[in-house]
Amino acid sequence: MPYCPNCRLEYVEGVKKCPDCGVRLVMELAPTEAERLAQEELVPVYYPKDEMEAKIVKAALEAEGIYAWEAADLTTEMFPFDVDTLGNDAIGVLESDAERAKKVIEKALELGEKMPTDEAAEVEGTPPET
Numbered sequence: 490m491p492y493c494p495n496c497r498l499e500y501v502e503g504v505k506k507c508p509d510c511g512v513r514l515v516m517e518l519a520p521t522e523a524e525r526l527a528q529e530e531l532v533p534v535y536y537p538k539d540e541m542e543a544k545i546v547k548a549a550l551e552a553e554g555i556y557a558w559e560a561a562d563l564t565t566e567m568f569p570f571d572v573d574t575l576g577n578d579a580i581g582v583l584e585s586d587a588e589r590a591k592k593v594i595e596k597a598l599e600l601g602e603k604m605p606t607d608e609a610a611e612v613e614g615t616p617p618e619t
């Protein structure tokens with residue numbers, strides 16, 4: 490049966506587009522974050538020094554298609570497991586992504602150190618106001 494990847498409704502055979510959102514239907518739905526979480530363990534892969542680093546790490550993981558959560562954002566109501574074991578500021582990923590995630594993080598932080606800071610770029614790139 491075809492499904493709408495957007496609203497996740499199931500349609501009868503022969504329907505090609507979702508009448509609600511106009512999105513092309515797919516034969517199989519990719520699992521949602523919640524579904525993957527229900528099946529897999531979340532493991533901590535990084536403990537960021539500050540919010541900036543947390544953002545860099547999360548953005549890099551998401552760019553690679555890896556689900557990433559900050560433990561502080563998780564609540565036990567949202568997810569059926571104990572997040573306390575991760576530590577409050579940990580970045581967690583699904584266990585099956587952990588090895589890949591560590592490599593992505595390592596690379597992202599290496600690049601981050603070589604990049605000029607935002608402040609320096611602004612001084613150079615912004616013409617003085619008149």
Ligand SMILES: [Zn+2]
Pocket residue numbers: 493494495496497498507508509510511512
């Ligand atoms: Zn739809």
